[in-house]
Amino acid sequence: xxxxxxxxxxxxxxxxxxxxxxxxxxxxxxxxxxxxxxxxxxxxxxxxxxxxxxxxxxxxxxxxxxxxxxxxxxxxxxxxxxxxxxxxxxxxxxxxxxxxxxxxxxxxxxxxxxxxxxxxxxxxxxxxxxxxxxxxxxxxxxxxxxxxxxxxxxxxxxxxxxxxxxxxxxxxxxxxxxxxxxxxxxxxxxxxxxxxxxxxxxxxxxxxxxxxxxxxxxxxxxxxxxxxxxxxxxxxxxxxxxxxxxxxxxxxxxxxxxxxxxxxxxxxxxxxxxxxxxxxxxxxxxxxxxxxxxxxxxxxxxxxxxxxxxxxxxxxxxxxxxxxxxxxxxxxxxxxxxxxxxxxxxxxxxxxxxxxxxxxxxxxxxxxxxxxxxxxxxxxxxxxxxxxxxxxxxxxxxxxxxxx
Amino acid sequence: xxxxxxxxxxxxxxxxxxxxxxxxxxxxxxxxxxxxxxxxxxxxxxxxxxxxxxxxxxxxxxxxxxxxxxxxxxxxxxxxxxxxxxxxxxxxxxxxxxxxxxxxxxxxxxxxxxxxxxxxxxxxxxxxxxxxxxxxxxxxxxxxxxxxxxxxxxxxxxxxxxxxxxxxxxxxxxxxxxxxxxxxxxxxxxxxxxxxxxxxxxxxxxxxxxxxxxxxxxxxxxxxxxxxxxxxxxxxxxxxxxxxxxxxxxxxxxxxxxxxxxxxxxxxxxxxxxxxxxxxxxxxxxxxxxxxxxxxxxxxxxxxxxxxxxxxxxxxxxxxxxxxxxxxxxxxxxxxxxxxxxxxxxxxxxxxxxxxxxxxxxxxxxx
Numbered sequence: 132x133x134x135x136x137x138x139x140x141x142x143x144x145x146x147x148x149x150x151x152x153x154x155x156x157x158x159x160x161x162x163x164x165x166x167x168x169x170x171x172x173x174x175x176x177x178x179x180x181x182x183x184x185x186x187x188x189x190x191x192x193x194x195x196x197x198x199x200x201x202x203x204x205x206x207x208x209x210x211x212x213x214x215x216x217x218x219x220x221x222x223x224x225x226x227x228x229x230x231x232x233x234x235x236x237x238x239x240x241x242x243x244x245x246x247x248x249x250x251x252x253x254x255x256x257x258x259x260x261x262x263x264x265x266x267x268x269x270x271x272x273x274x275x276x277x278x279x280x281x282x283x284x285x286x287x288x289x290x291x292x293x294x295x296x297x298x299x300x301x302x303x304x305x306x307x308x309x310x311x312x313x314x315x316x317x318x319x320x321x322x323x324x325x326x327x328x329x330x331x332x333x334x335x336x337x338x339x340x341x342x343x344x345x346x347x348x349x350x351x352x353x354x355x356x357x358x359x360x361x362x363x364x365x366x367x368x369x370x371x372x373x374x375x376x377x378x379x380x381x382x383x384x385x386x387x388x389x390x391x392x393x394x395x396x397x398x399x400x401x402x403x404x405x406x407x408x409x410x411x412x413x414x415x416x417x418x419x420x421x422x423x424x425x426x427x428x429x430x431x432x433x434x435x436x437x438x439x440x441x442x443x444x445x446x447x448x449x450x451x452x453x454x455x456x457x458x459x460x461x462x463x464x465x466x467x468x469x470x471x472x473x474x475x476x477x478x479x480x481x482x483x484x485x486x487x488x489x490x491x492x493x494x495x496x497x498x499x500x501x502x503x504x505x506x507x508x509x510x511x512x513x514x515x516x517x518x519x520x521x522x523x524x525x526x527x528x529x530x531x532x533x534x535x
Numbered sequence: 536x537x538x539x540x541x542x543x544x545x546x547x548x549x550x551x552x553x554x555x556x557x558x559x560x561x562x563x564x565x566x567x568x569x570x571x572x573x574x575x576x577x578x579x580x581x582x583x584x585x586x587x588x589x590x591x592x593x594x595x596x597x598x599x600x601x602x603x604x605x606x607x608x609x610x611x612x613x614x615x616x617x618x619x620x621x622x623x624x625x626x627x628x629x630x631x632x633x634x635x636x637x638x639x640x641x642x643x644x645x646x647x648x649x650x651x652x653x654x655x656x657x658x659x660x661x662x663x664x665x666x667x668x669x670x671x672x673x674x675x676x677x678x679x680x681x682x683x684x685x686x687x688x689x690x691x692x693x694x695x696x697x698x699x700x701x702x703x704x705x706x707x708x709x710x711x712x713x714x715x716x717x718x719x720x721x722x723x724x725x726x727x728x729x730x731x732x733x734x735x736x737x738x739x740x741x742x743x744x745x746x747x748x749x750x751x752x753x754x755x756x757x758x759x760x761x762x763x764x765x766x767x768x769x770x771x772x773x774x775x776x777x778x779x780x781x782x783x784x785x786x787x788x789x790x791x792x793x794x795x796x797x798x799x800x801x802x803x804x805x806x807x808x809x810x811x812x813x814x815x816x817x818x819x820x821x822x823x824x825x826x827x828x829x830x831x832x833x834x835x836x837x838x839x840x841x842x843x844x845x846x847x848x849x850x851x852x853x854x855x856x857x858x859x860x861x862x863x864x865x866x867x868x869x870x871x872x873x874x875x876x877x878x879x880x881x882x883x884x885x886x887x888x889x890x891x892x893x894x895x896x897x898x899x900x901x902x
Contacts, residue, residue: 166811167827205603391813399810400828410806414796415564415839417789420822430811431565431827434789444811 135214135248137270137327139183140238141174143258144191144231149379152507152525153479158190159378160258161197163462163480165390165399166428166443169200170377171258172408175207175216180404181266183254184214187244189237191221191230206409219244236348239337245330253333255326255350261386261397262374263404264325269368273327279363280332280355282306283325285370295321296351298367306365309356320367323374326350332363373397380523381500384477387443387460391426411446411463421452437469451486458498459491462508475520479508488516536583536612536648536730537576539569539656540631541619547775550897551875556588558656559595560779561858561876563786563795564839565826567598568773570804571659571795576652577605578800579664583612583646587635589619598805605803615642631655631726631748633740636733643734651733653748655724659771659782663799664727667764671727674704676762678732678752681723683766687713695772696722696749698763706761709753723766726752769794780873780893783839783856787822809842817848826859833863847882855893872896 147159154162160171171188178186186209190197197218203209204216219241221230231237238245238255245253252273254266264283273281284298292313298320299308310316336354340346346353359365373396377383389395399406413432418424423438432447437454444450448461451469459473464481467473471484474491475498484490484506491504502520510527518524541556551560558569569586576584584607588595601607602614620638631653636643643651650671652664671679682698698720699708713719726748740746752761769791771782785791796802809828814820819834826842833850840846841858847865854871861878863869869880871888875898880886884902888894896902 393815400813400830405808406810407808410808412801412803414792414802415824415826415841416812417787417792418820418823418825419789420837422821424814424820425818426816427814428811429814429825434792 135185135250137183137252137254138185138187138245138248138250139178139254139256139266140241140245141171141178141186141188141256141258142234142237143171143188143197144194144237145257145259146192147259147378150377150383151380151523152505153380153383153477154193155525156193156508157196158192158194161200162377162383163445164261164377164383165387167410167430167446168399168406168408170261171197171201172207172406173261173263174256174258175201175204175209176406176408177256177262177264177266177404179207179209179407180263181270183266184209184211185248185250186216187219187241188216188258189219189231189241191237194218194220200409202409207407214248217244233346233348233353234350235337235340235346235354238333239341239348242334242337245334250330253328253330255328257324259378260323260374260376262323262370262372263397263401263406264370264372264374265404266325266327269325269370270327272368273366276304276366277364278327278366279329280358280365281327281368282355282365283323283370284320284367285323285374286319287321289316289319292316292319292321298322300367304366304369306359306367309351309359311351320369322351323370324351326355332358380477380503380505384460384500384503388441388458390428390443391441413446419452422450437467437471445480458494468514474504475502476504476506476518478506479510481508482506482510483512485512485514485516487514488512488518490518491520492517493520536585536646536650537581537652537654538585538587538617538636539572539654540587540635541589541656548773548779549776550895551776551779551873552591554591554898555594556591556656557773558586558588559592559598560773561841562659562773562779563783564824564841566802566804567595568659569595569598569656570802571661572654572656573605573607574800574802575660575662575664577607577803579662579668581652581664582607582609583615583648585615585617585639585642587617587619587639589635600805604805612646617642631724632746633737633748633751634746637737637741637746640734640737643730643737646730649729651728651730653726653728653733657773658723658725659773659795660723660766660768661795661798661800661802662766662768667725667727670704670764671762674762675760677728677759678761679727680706680752680761680763681725681766682720682763683723683770684718685721686717687715687719695724695774698722700763704762704764706756706763708756709749720763720765721772723770727764768798771795776873776893776895777891780856781891784837784854786824786839787837792824807842815848818846833865833867841876854890875900878902 143160147154297310416433419436422435426441435450436452437450439456442459445463447464449466454471458475460477462480466483468486470487474494476491505523507525607614617639620634812829815832818831825840828843832848833846835852838855843860845862849866852869856873858876864882868885871893873895879901
């Protein structure tokens with residue numbers, strides 16, 4: 132059988148419920164980020180930049196947009212003979228089928244897929260994070276340690292350590308203990324949810340795990356602790372650089388705004404480990420004579436007649452004459468008509484804000500995450516609607532607000 | 536099927552065509568000239584397209600690749616690169632060189648489409664060729680040429696030529712000089728005819744030794760049913776540095792921008808995956824068209840920036856066209872200039888061209 136060194140399995144089935152109306156219609160990995168990307172672009176680009184040519188993408192929650200966005204992976208140069216990107220939804224067999232119950236279950240249901248390639252190693256990643264990483268360096272580390280499992284880890288601020296899965300290691304990086312969301316962390320080395328396994332080892336544990344009715348079929352909760360208990364060689368690979376989970380409205384908002392800094396920690400302009408994405412077919416953006424654009428990101432297809440300050444715009448956004456956009460994120464194809472005031476808001480894809488609306492009304496000068504206003508996708512506001520700061524609007528019908 | 540030919544004289548854009556052919560001259564912030572013709576063809580349902588390359592075609596080949604961005608990377612048909620009969624001839628005096636097609640006669644023979652669209656490469660518009668084909672069929676024409684009505688103010692020879700057209704669309708004459716102050720029907724250098732008719736004409740041309748299709752058509756106005764289709768939309772004719780400059784600037788009118796980029800379908804081009812353009816705190820822009828991946832820290836007014844341009848702090852750019860990856864350092868002043876790709880303008884430099892005669896700086900210059 133054909134032997135491949137490694138394949139990647141990308142977990143993209145999560146709902147990302149804490150992103151509220153941004154994930155009402157689409158899965159978290161499909162949410163737009165950084166002026167032209169979708170969150171999954173970062174993981175898929177990392178795969179390309181690491182020399183991985185076979186990626187299985189595990190989808191479950193509202194996968195339509197994700198499926199069409201990924202396509203055959205050509206945007207990431209992954210449309211390769213003998214490899215490629217494969218979307219792997221749950222399926223039924225002769226004895227029925229199941230939804231993916233946990234991360235390990237999702238991979239376990241696709242043992243046949245991985246076996247087709249007969250890889251030595253399997254990389255498990257998720258489509259939820261913003262980061263640039265060359266996984267091949269991690270694989271070298273894995274090989275050098277003759278490890279069974281390597282987990283990528285990053286140092287987080289001590290006060291936040293209680294929110295993560297913490298790895299306690301010896302001086303060689305060998306993992307001695309897992310602490311899932313510890314109250315009193317002994318280390319600040321947090322698991323990034325990026326694993327490299329020797330495939331025969333992982334396969335065995337996945338089969339075992341699937342036969343355990345008590346198991347939640349989760350890597351962090353069940354499979355990895357079991358492996359550690361059995362004395363497998365497990366190492367922590369220390370990653371240095373920007374890594375952000377954009378799982379909440381606040382972290383999503385600040386991660387976008389971080390890109391506007393003069394020398395941002397996460398630099399999308401850096402050609403090293405370039406981020407690829409599926410580009411819409413749109414002309415260069417146009418900024419009219421009376422418009423003002425400051426401290427912002429603007430991609431193709433935008434047309435700006437009003438003022439835009441400290442904001443991130445996505446492809447195809449229209450800002451009408453006299454409209455003022457401040458500290459906001461306008462997702463693809465948003466249309467803000469003339470005279471609107473948009474302050475500290477996230478406006479979902481293809482929403483139309485009618486003339487003279489005020490979104491994020493009453494924001495204070497100083498930033499307070501509770502004041503971020505979120506408008507969902509495909510919302511259509513008529514003229515003059517006023518939305519108070521901190522609101523979250525997922526539906527709008529006949530002039531009635533449905534606040535989620 | 537469609538065939539895109541090279542232009543009569545390709546050195547009319549001076550520095551801009553020093554290292555590339557007309558088809559691959561950058562235009563409109565992210566495109567190359569050929570993108571418009573190719574996209575119009577694809578949007579009109581033409582998926583068997585030959586592109587004639589005569590000289591300096593490295594950048595064109597690089598741009599087109601296998602035709603993926605235009606959906607032309609097909610197992611059968613799609614994009615076909617056709618080598619010219621006279622490679623490295625810089626000055627051509629022939630409008631539609633049948634010798635190039637003679638050289639690629641087999642491609643014509645093998646193609647299966649009944650109708651063929653032949654175009655030049657220096658006209659930019661957003662046109663639906665399906666309508667033109669309907670016109671061709673309705674008139675039972677053998678040849679359909681395209682024109683746009685324009686008032687000409689000077690009696691200069693226009694290398695494009697002008698058609699005389701009857702009210703019913705029948706072409707009765709062809710001439711090179713316009714009537715001053717009147718509406719003239721400028722040729723768009725686009726022709727529809729049956730593929731087999733073109734093959735016959737190539738045989739005739741071969742026998743006669745006259746390879747210019749325009750001459751053959753002009754000499755057979757009575758024997759062939761030649762009709763002219765009127766194009767009423769926005770048209771950019773690029774035949775000099777001045778017209779190149781003027782037509783780029785016209786894109787700063789939102790109506791022109793919209794018509795050219797959206798009217799009958801999108802304009803496809805090679806994708807580079809640049810990040811969004813970043814505007815700094817002290818950036819000031821008014822009336823600009825900007826590609827992706829630029830960093831703007833200075834003032835830009837009434838200008839077009841291609842991908843990956845950097846405008847330094849305190850720099851002022853006015854009425855200019857700045858191509859890919861060009862770097863404008865701090866406190867530079869530019870007015871009425873065209874900077875080719877990867878140019879670097881050092882700190883404090885001042886460059887001002889004339890209002891209708893912009894300064895052109897060649898690729899990779901450092902000033």
